[in-house]
Amino acid sequence: MSRWLARRLGQAAATLALVTAILFFLMRLAPGDPLGRLQSDRPLTPEQVAVLRARYGLDQPLSRQFGAFAAGLLRGDLGTSIEYGRPVTRLIAERLPATLLLGGTVLLVNFTVGLWLGALQAVRRGSRLDRWLSGAALAGYATPSFWLGLVLAWLVGVRWRLLPAAGMQNPLLGPEAGLWARGADLLAHLALPALTLVVVSIAGTMRYQRRAMLEVLRLPYVWTARAKGLDEATVLRRHAWRNALFPVLTLFGLWLPILATGSVFVEAVFAWPGLGSLAAAAVGARDYPLLMGTAILVSALVILGALVTDVAYVLLDPRVRWA
Amino acid sequence: MPRAIPPIAFFACALALASPPRVDAQARDRGTIVLVVAQAPTAPIPTMMEGAASATDNADVADLLFLRLAELGPELTTSGDQGFVPVLARSWTRRDSLTLVFELDPRARWHDGAPVTARDVVFTFDRARNPAVAPKLAGLLRHVSSVTAEDDRHVVIRFDRWYAEQLYDAVFHVQPLPSHLLAGAAGSAALPADFVARPVGDGPYRWVRSEPGSFVELGADSGFFLGRPANRRVFIRVAGDPDARLNMLLSGEVDALRTVPAPLSDVQRLESALDLRLLTLPSPVMGYLLFNQRDRADRSKPHPILSDPAVRRALVLALDRWAVVRATFGPYAEVPYGPVSQALWIRRGSPRASGPDTAAARRLLLSRGWADHDGDGVLDRDGRPLALTLSYPLTSEPRKQMALLIQEQLRRVGIRIELVRLEGPVWSERRSRGDFDIDFSSLTQDPTPSGLTQGWSCRGGTNVAGYCDPVVDSLMERAIAARTGAEAERLWREVLRRIEEDAPAAFIYAPSYVFAVSRRLAHVTLRPESAWLRLWEWKVR
Numbered sequence: 001m002s003r004w005l006a007r008r009l010g011q012a013a014a015t016l017a018l019v020t021a022i023l024f025f026l027m028r029l030a031p032g033d034p035l036g037r038l039q040s041d042r043p044l045t046p047e048q049v050a051v052l053r054a055r056y057g058l059d060q061p062l063s064r065q066f067g068a069f070a071a072g073l074l075r076g077d078l079g080t081s082i083e084y085g086r087p088v089t090r091l092i093a094e095r096l097p098a099t100l101l102l103g104g105t106v107l108l109v110n111f112t113v114g115l116w117l118g119a120l121q122a123v124r125r126g127s128r129l130d131r132w133l134s135g136a137a138l139a140g141y142a143t144p145s146f147w148l149g150l151v152l153a154w155l156v157g158v159r160w161r162l163l164p165a166a167g168m169q170n171p172l173l174g175p176e177a178g179l180w181a182r183g184a185d186l187l188a189h190l191a192l193p194a195l196t197l198v199v200v201s202i203a204g205t206m207r208y209q210r211r212a213m214l215e216v217l218r219l220p221y222v223w224t225a226r227a228k229g230l231d232e233a234t235v236l237r238r239h240a241w242r243n244a245l246f247p248v249l250t251l252f253g254l255w256l257p258i259l260a261t262g263s264v265f266v267e268a269v270f271a272w273p274g275l276g277s278l279a280a281a282a283v284g285a286r287d288y289p290l291l292m293g294t295a296i297l298v299s300a301l302v303i304l305g306a307l308v309t310d311v312a313y314v315l316l317d318p319r320v321r322w323a
Numbered sequence: 324m325p326r327a328i329p330p331i332a333f334f335a336c337a338l339a340l341a342s343p344p345r346v347d348a349q350a351r352d353r354g355t356i357v358l359v360v361a362q363a364p365t366a367p368i369p370t371m372m373e374g375a376a377s378a379t380d381n382a383d384v385a386d387l388l389f390l391r392l393a394e395l396g397p398e399l400t401t402s403g404d405q406g407f408v409p410v411l412a413r414s415w416t417r418r419d420s421l422t423l424v425f426e427l428d429p430r431a432r433w434h435d436g437a438p439v440t441a442r443d444v445v446f447t448f449d450r451a452r453n454p455a456v457a458p459k460l461a462g463l464l465r466h467v468s469s470v471t472a473e474d475d476r477h478v479v480i481r482f483d484r485w486y487a488e489q490l491y492d493a494v495f496h497v498q499p500l501p502s503h504l505l506a507g508a509a510g511s512a513a514l515p516a517d518f519v520a521r522p523v524g525d526g527p528y529r530w531v532r533s534e535p536g537s538f539v540e541l542g543a544d545s546g547f548f549l550g551r552p553a554n555r556r557v558f559i560r561v562a563g564d565p566d567a568r569l570n571m572l573l574s575g576e577v578d579a580l581r582t583v584p585a586p587l588s589d590v591q592r593l594e595s596a597l598d599l600r601l602l603t604l605p606s607p608v609m610g611y612l613l614f615n616q617r618d619r620a621d622r623s624k625p626h627p628i629l630s631d632p633a634v635r636r637a638l639v640l641a642l643d644r645w646a647v648v649r650a651t652f653g654p655y656a657e658v659p660y661g662p663v664s665q666a667l668w669i670r671r672g673s674p675r676a677s678g679p680d681t682a683a684a685r686r687l688l689l690s691r692g693w694a695d696h697d698g699d700g701v702l703d704r705d706g707r708p709l710a711l712t713l714s715y716p717l718t719s720e721p722r723k724q725m726a727l728l729i730q731e732q733l734r735r736v737g738i739r740i741e742l743v744r745l746e747g748p749v750w751s752e753r754r755s756r757g758d759f760d761i762d763f764s765s766l767t768q769d770p771t772p773s774g775l776t777q778g779w780s781c782r783g784g785t786n787v788a789g790y791c792d793p794v795v796d797s798l799m800e801r802a803i804a805a806r807t808g809a810e811a812e813r814l815w816r817e818v819l820r821r822i823e824e825d826a827p828a829a830f831i832y833a834p835s836y837v838f839a840v841s842r843r844l845a846h847v848t849l850r851p852e853s854a855w856l857r858l859w860e861w862k863v864r
Contacts, residue, residue, distance in 0.1 A: 154570060166568075271563070285748065305855070
């Protein structure tokens with residue numbers, strides 16, 4: 001197992017290095033100048049632009065820029081953001097908790113509520129509940145997240161004033177507020193963006209789970225379990241549901257990068273201070289260091305998601321061998 | 324299947340327990356004002372606000388933390404020595420035509436208790452005049468030849484030439500920094516990390532804390548020497564999306580926001596909110612169609628169509644600019660006369676921008692040989708159609724809306740316009756290269772008209788369209804060197820008239836800022852050069 005794991009980790013590291021190099025050169029080849037945006041509002045003279053270009057190392061040949069970036073990366077230094085003038089690692093570290101909280105909540109709800117509802121649909125296939133849940137999930141799936149976010153923010157936040165319309169915390173609470181009050185405040189701010197993302201994404205989990213469960217319920221060992229006299233709940237929970245979880249593991253691997261990037265639109269609509277909006281701003285500003293930082297993070301998570309899925313398959317399914 | 328409580332019920336309970344305390348908490352706290360801005364104040368520190376950090380929101384916060392030697396008066400005049408309001412400097416005198424002496428107010432203190440001294444002013448000017456530290460500031464202060472401290476309270480600023488905006492340059496661009504906390508950082512673009520994270524200023528507010536991407540908290544300095552602030556603390560919340568900002572205001576989570584009134588539906592939503600009032604203020608923003616006078620493929624050659632002043636004038640005459648502005652901004656913008664925003668003082672007394680005259684436009688074009696010879700609805704000359712591209716950034720909704728109207732208006736006189744929507748950085752890059760026919764530009768102007776030399780003089784650093792009129796250059800030089808404010812005003816007005824005649828651009832819009840402010844706030848004063856400058860006088864009812 002350890003040899004297999006070491007080989008997979010080595011492959012993952014090589015993939016990440018290759019992706020990083022490709023990303024670096026692709027970004028530089030894309031049209032647009034990182035200092036261009038700085039001039040869109042308050043134009044700078046060519047001399048002022050030259051000083052800023054030298055400050056950010058943009059006056060160097062591309063190969064030297066890559067060398068400096070790679071050397072910094074090995075030291076854990078992703079450079080300084082052109083847009084924010086601060087270290088990229090610090091910017092990412094500041095925004096990552098908000099994104100992990102939002103992404104983690106969505107992932108948690110997706111893989112608890114979604115699995116439960118999908119399994120419920122399979123058990124009651126063809127019923128009115130099954131049809132209703134399928135319709136509702138697909139309607140949610142077809143809804144653009146930014147539109148749903150705008151509607152929820154207006155209706156629940158502005159019109160009814162039930163939950164905060166935007167932001168991640170009430171600044172008036174202050175650091176001296178109790179843990180309970182701050183937790184409740186955070187949960188209240190989290191509710192609408194999380195709900196928006198859950199509504200538009202839960203359909204996938206439900207459909208996967210429903211189909212997997214339906215396939216398992218047809219298998220002979222489920223009939224055997226019933227024939228042994230086990231009660232239906234035990235048959236479903238212990239024998240059917242557990243085995244129906246495997247296909248969903250793939251979905252989990254695909255979802256992992258979203259945990260870090262969140263949803264750009266939803267973060268914007270709810271002024272959620274996460275990594276998604278930071279990455280979007282970096283794209284718009286051609287902030288190369290920040291763009292590279294977020295792109296490397298996402299690439300690493302994609303690779304990690306695939307690795308975690310592979311390991312989970314091997315650990316959970318005895319039919320799959322270390323190979 | 325798990326028989327436990329369905330997870331959905333768990334989350335429903337959790338949500339129910341999460342009470343939203345925001346509105347109540349805000350209502351209870353009568354000394355607190357909450358603003359919302361578009362961009363996080365990342366480095367609201369003088370001499371560090373270059374490049375991306377020069378964003379308006381950053382500068383506005385710096386103005387709450389750091390004082391200038393003097394502020395602009397209500398007329399916003401930058402020319403001459405009259406009309407400025409003492410702040411950090413109690414008074415100033417002229418020793419000769421090249422020397423100003425400032426006496427600092429002895430009551431002024433940094434937020435750590437240390438007195439503000441002439442050394443602080445000298446230290447900050449040294450940084451500001453260093454192109455390696457602050458390239459833009461250094462450019463603005465290029466005529467300052469020396470800054471010295473005579474003693475703790477007297478600063479002498481010398482200039483290398485006489486011009487009417489010496490006092491403006493001396494007081495407006497540079498807000499002194501506390502040299503005693505920044506020893507060793509004089510020649511470095513970066514300042515100590517702890518100072519950047521927690522700046523120490525001398526203004527009405529001190530820095531309390533910042534939650535990255537969420538908000539900044541400022542606390543009133545109860546010992547502020549110009550008077551105790553009327554409120555206790557200010558939160559500046561950040562929401563990049565205009566809808567999010569609007570929702571925060573309409574839900575009562577924030578007390579005030581600033582917006583450019585487009586789309587109009589946003590302003591109409593604010594107008595209908597009973598607990599808000601709308602205030603307008605001249606904005607420094609100005610938008611125009613810049614006509615490229617050089618060939619976009621070969622900059623050494625004139626543009627085959629737009630180098631002809633008659634064609635440029637015809638383009639301006641063919642446009643109903645007032646209709647475009649009304650459709651986009653409603654009553655919250657005007658058509659500028661010349662390249663001036665509403666916040667520039669030289670616009671006072673300017674004539675109203677002309678309306679459309681399509682008949683005159685057609686006549687002008689015909690006189691230059693442009694006619695519809697092949698009957699396809701597009702004018703042509705020597706087989707070449709009168710077809711041009713109009714570039715603009717796709718992030719700008721107002722410009723997108725206006726570009727469609729402009730395209731239609733020019734089509735009616737036989738000019739074909741192809742709209743080119745570009746991603747922001749690509750648009751900027753092409754604009755800087757001069758790779759465009761017509762560029763829909765927008766800029767934010769400093770309060771001084773001398774900034775016009777950058778874009779509208781032959782050697783202007785940002786003159787990307789190749790416009791060159793030696794008469795305009797000469798007039799601008801004379802206006803800058805004018806002895807009196809009245810003389811400067813007359814000359815600047817002549818500059819505008821001449822630029823209008825040359826038609827290097829069609830000046831389309833100069834919007835007002837619209838501020839939506841909660842009715843629980845009283846004594847609300849807004850300043851065009853820095854919106855929240857007088858925030859410390861606002862009261863919470």
